Amino acid sequence: MTNVLILGGTGWLSGRVARRWLEEGAAVTCLARGARPAPDGAELVVADRAEPDAYAAVAEREWDEIVDISSRAEHVAAAVEALGARTKHWTFVSTISVYTDASTVGADESASTAEPAEPGDEYDYSREKAAAEASVRSTLGDRAAIVRAGLIVGPGDPTDRFGYWVSRFALAGEEPVLVPAAERLMVQVIDVDDLAAYLVDVGRGRWSGTANATGDPLPFTEFLELARRAGGHTGELVRADPEWLAAHEVDHWMGPRSLPLWLPADMPGFTTRSNAVYRSTGGALRPVNETLARTLGDERARGLDRERAAGLSRADELALIAEPAG
Structure with missing residues (x-):
């Protein structure tokens, strides 16, 4: 054994x-x-x-x-x-x-x-x-x-970053959602269960080396659309420029009063790491929409309107939307 x-x-x-x-x-x-x-x-x-x-x-x-x-x-x-x-x-x-x-x-x-x-x-x-x-x-x-x-995501995520978007779209329904104007930005994530499976595989095979265990880069706008569909959102997307968000004390990436996964434009390498070694050593990657669906189920169980470790509260978001965005 x-x-x-x-x-x-x-x-x-x-x-x-x-x-x-x-x-x-x-x-x-x-x-x-x-x-x-x-x-x-x-x-x-x-x-x-x-x-x-x-x-x-x-x-x-x-x-x-x-x-x-x-x-x-x-x-x-x-x-x-x-x-x-x-x-x-x-x-x-x-x-x-x-x-x-x-x-x-x-x-x-x-x-x-x-x-x-x-x-x-x-x-x-x-x-x-x-x-x-x-x-x-x-x-x-x-x-x-x-x-x-890379960024580990999926059901049970204690950081609340990835789940913010699908949860917010589901919560908003027909109402507007604030998003960053991030046409050139990317998202790169790995499902927690894909990572766990890989860690067991490399241990069982006694593989030696270094691997970036992360997903394929995905345009941020495409990720938002996938999250929007998963959450059943039909409302308006209110796009705000980075300068306007910064002026209104909305943070990047994580933490309270942030727009999670959004990064400054001068960090394109952070979300485009090569995962070729991971792929070639047997690492699997499920579709992002599957992870979003699994995450939404967990978010609903925990409460879509709960206090979160990352992201805007719905009240703060609506207050920002009520102002003219740049």
Whole structure:
């Protein structure tokens, strides 16, 4: 039987990876703080990765696969030191945010990455992931896969970014929806379940290398139309220029009072990364409209008019629409 250790295993992505391994017949152990349960059938080892003895309960066992998604370089470094010699393969989930150049369209895994964080540095997500990658490579070498995930989307997404649009179109119905004037911008996403399946596949095959795990670039306007159809929206699209939105304190990309997935025009490379390695190593990508439909079901269950982690409230949106947009 395949013995798999998930460092995490109780969160959104890591929980799906754990369940996928269980479906494959593996014996799965999840090492986590215990705030949430492990998937049915998995063993939960409660531990705090900030503590020096975090891996004591699993350090004497032999593993076929270890999966880590941490964005804390010190946690990853400690894990590979404690467990690296005990596993046949290690999969580290990194991010396309490690890249420093957001202007070059179609850049692949050879593009320059952030300077790895040093102990004591102020937290920086990109640099932490870069340092974590370096720890995995230096200890595991050709026993490791570095999977740089793009924007992960789908049911259960705690960031509320992707789901904002299909949810808002469904909520608005025949009423207007505010959208950015973004004719040249792109969207690039990966369904959480496609990513989970890929992480299991590279672990099972013990693939070694680095891959951008992300979808095909899609024009932002086309994405909005797909989301609009999925949500059944028949109202007006009120397009606002970036300058007008900035003047009205509407943010890019994420967070409260934002228009999610909308990026500045000088960042075309961020949403056009090459996914050729992912494709050539068996990575699958379901149609975006399928992910939108799955996401809308989840959004309806959670409440279309709920307070969100990303996006405009409906009241704020309508107030902006009532003003003349530039």
